[in-house]
Amino acid sequence: MSITIKEIEHLAKLARLNLSDEEKERLTGEMSGILDFAHKLNELDVSDISPTMHVGADSNVFREDVARESYPTSEILRNAAEADEGCFLVPKTVE
Amino acid sequence: MSNLYELTAHELADKLAKKEVSSAEICENQFKRIDEVEGDVEGYITVLHDEAMAKAKEIDTKRAAGERLSPLAGIPIAVKDNICTKDIKTTCASHMLYNFVPPYNATVSEKISDLVIIGKTNMDEFAMGSSTENSYFKKTKNPYNLGCVPGGSSGGSAAVVSADEAIIALGSDTGGSIRQPASFCGVVGFKPTYGRVSRFGLVAFASSLDQIGPFTKDVEDCALLLNQITGHDVKDSTSLNVPDEDFTQYLNADIKGMKIGIPKEYMGEGISEEVRNAVLSAAKLYESMGAEVEQCSLPMTPYALAAYYMISSAEASSNLARYDGIRFGFRAKDCKDLEDVYFKTRSEGFGKEVKRRIMLGTFVLSSGYYDAYYKKAQQVRTLIREDFGKAFEKYDLLLAPTAPDTAWKFGEKSADPVQMYAADICTVSLNIAGLPGMSFPFALDKNGLPIGVQLIGKAMHDGDIIRAGYALEKNSAYTKTKPQLGGAN
Numbered sequence: 001m002s003i004t005i006k007e008i009e010h011l012a013k014l015a016r017l018n019l020s021d022e023e024k025e026r027l028t029g030e031m032s033g034i035l036d037f038a039h040k041l042n043e044l045d046v047s048d049i050s051p052t053m054h055v056g057a058d059s060n061v062f063r064e065d066v067a068r069e070s071y072p073t074s075e076i077l078r079n080a081a082e083a084d085e086g087c088f089l090v091p092k093t094v095e
Numbered sequence: 096m097s098n099l100y101e102l103t104a105h106e107l108a109d110k111l112a113k114k115e116v117s118s119a120e121i122c123e124n125q126f127k128r129i130d131e132v133e134g135d136v137e138g139y140i141t142v143l144h145d146e147a148m149a150k151a152k153e154i155d156t157k158r159a160a161g162e163r164l165s166p167l168a169g170i171p172i173a174v175k176d177n178i179c180t181k182d183i184k185t186t187c188a189s190h191m192l193y194n195f196v197p198p199y200n201a202t203v204s205e206k207i208s209d210l211v212i213i214g215k216t217n218m219d220e221f222a223m224g225s226s227t228e229n230s231y232f233k234k235t236k237n238p239y240n241l242g243c244v245p246g247g248s249s250g251g252s253a254a255v256v257s258a259d260e261a262i263i264a265l266g267s268d269t270g271g272s273i274r275q276p277a278s279f280c281g282v283v284g285f286k287p288t289y290g291r292v293s294r295f296g297l298v299a300f301a302s303s304l305d306q307i308g309p310f311t312k313d314v315e316d317c318a319l320l321l322n323q324i325t326g327h328d329v330k331d332s333t334s335l336n337v338p339d340e341d342f343t344q345y346l347n348a349d350i351k352g353m354k355i356g357i358p359k360e361y362m363g364e365g366i367s368e369e370v371r372n373a374v375l376s377a378a379k380l381y382e383s384m385g386a387e388v389e390q391c392s393l394p395m396t397p398y399a400l401a402a403y404y405m406i407s408s409a410e411a412s413s414n415l416a417r418y419d420g421i422r423f424g425f426r427a428k429d430c431k432d433l434e435d436v437y438f439k440t441r442s443e444g445f446g447k448e449v450k451r452r453i454m455l456g457t458f459v460l461s462s463g464y465y466d467a468y469y470k471k472a473q474q475v476r477t478l479i480r481e482d483f484g485k486a487f488e489k490y491d492l493l494l495a496p497t498a499p500d501t502a503w504k505f506g507e508k509s510a511d512p513v514q515m516y517a518a519d520i521c522t523v524s525l526n527i528a529g530l531p532g533m534s535f536p537f538a539l540d541k542n543g544l545p546i547g548v549q550l551i552g553k554a555m556h557d558g559d560i561i562r563a564g565y566a567l568e569k570n571s572a573y574t575k576t577k578p579q580l581g582g583a584n
Binding site: 003007008011012014015016017018019023027030031033034035037038039040041042043044046049050051052053054055056060061063071075076078079080081082088090091092093 | 194195196198199289290303329332333335397398400401402404405412419420421422423424425426430431432433434435436437438439441442445450451453454455457458461468470471472473474475476477478480511512513516528529554
């Protein structure tokens with residue numbers, strides 16, 4: 001399976017990554033290599049096999065929907081790159 | 096008197112209980128060692144001298160007052176830098192989280208709250224790697240040979256225990272990230288059954304595979320640290336709701352009649368002769384102790400690595416979507432709009448390997464490729480689980496190499512990602528199937544580098560591994576050779 005520069009550009013956009021020309025070039029080769037190696041899985045007939053997404057419990061875990069103490073806003077905003085008036089600050093999103 | 100830092104946690108705990116030493120004295124001696132050799136080893140991202148000394152004195156006061164303390168109270172411990180520690184920087188060895196100070200503790204950090212955290216250890220960025228060379232901050236060295244890697248991704252935790260820069264440590268294991276560096280650095284490393292240790296506060300890499308576990312100098316310490324960190328947690332929906340177990344009950348070395356299988360797929364091509372010989376001599380030792388050892392087969396083994404890299408990268412690309420530069424961590428400068436914040440922050444914040452996995456994960460989850468790669472890998476995951484299920488109908492335990500070879504030189508496998516990924520061949524299957532495993536330091540190769548052997552148990556039978564590991568430790572002719580560092584030994 002070889003992957004094209006165009007596909008790399010599409011994936012990078014989905015993943016919100018800007019790639020330099022050098023990175024695109026390198027990733028094209030590397031990802032093709034990794035996918036070749038993944039092709040080993042095609043040796044197996046898995047058409048009747050159900051997928052395992054998780055090895056844990058088969059049922060979901062629920063809890064009562066009750067209010068619990070949370071963190072003060074100031075504590076949570078301490079890690080923000082920019083914050084103001086108790087809010088996360090980002091560049092203007094609407095004109 | 097020998098230095099306190101050379102002792103094990105259980106030896107120190109005895110001394111503390113008998114009031115022969117204080118936690119403050121132990122920590123002071125521990126920091127002396129760190130001062131001596133950390134310049135060579137570079138296992139820590141953050142060393143917490145002042146905080147640790149204050150904590151040690153606090154525990155000493157509590158002990159003097161007769162307060163109830165945990166068996167390992169006052170013992171210095173190192174914690175991998177992807178485990179959240181309240182008010183202590185937790186970076187995941189990434190530029191993306193270079194300044195992140197968690198406002199909360201991971202559940203394991205709570206569970207070790209009367210131990211003394213002396214530092215946060217280096218790792219591959221976001222735990223992606225097998226050599227710790229992918230850290231944004233520094234390259235940790237193998238204490239047995241400073242020109243070699245410590246393994247990864249928990250290379251810092253393995254190296255600091257090996258170099259006596261910590262008595263015990265915590266790491267995380269997604270595809271071998273505890274066991275492989277433990278093997279490379281000559282220490283005991285244990286990955287518990289999936290769900291036995293809460294993942295709450297462990298920065299997620301691949302949620303269905305990640306598990307926290309101990310690095311220790313011996314099996315007894317491993318059992319004690321497992322006692323401390325295992326248990327059900329309502330904050331982690333994948334945490335197993337099972338009764339707590341006392342793992343020290345398995346420290347009896349009685350393995351008479353135990354049936355042990357050696358999967359032949361783990362002993363073939365690509366495994367170095369010295370590693371293979373170490374496994375075979377461990378097998379002989381088990382036989383001499385009354386266990387039944389024979390060759391067995393796990394025919395799906397050759398497919399595990401490909402399935403692992405599809406599944407783990409898919410989960411990683413999804414988990415790492417949260418890093419957007421807004422709520423925590425790094426944000427790129429001079430962004431013209433919100434989209435630009437996302438793109439620039441992620442492009443400048445993530446390193447090469449992390450970007451590669453995000454791209455791979457995005458690919459296998461994208462429309463048109465989902466069935467051919469991601470779903471197929473999950474179907475193979477079912478087959479791998481069934482493989483182990485069949486083997487464990489016949490055997491109590493499996494014995495295998497931890498890694499195909501001993502530690503390699505810096506840069507040796509960095510050029511080709513597939514070659515680096517192949518280093519995980521002996522470890523990834525356990526994560527895929529959720530099984531417990533231990534790497535036990537069993538020999539040195541001709542260059543003096545440690546070789547670990549791996550013990551693989553049934554799900555929830557972590558205790559069998561402790562029992563078998565303890566038996567090796569008590570009966571092995573191999574006496575651990577400490578690494579020669581700083582000329583202090």
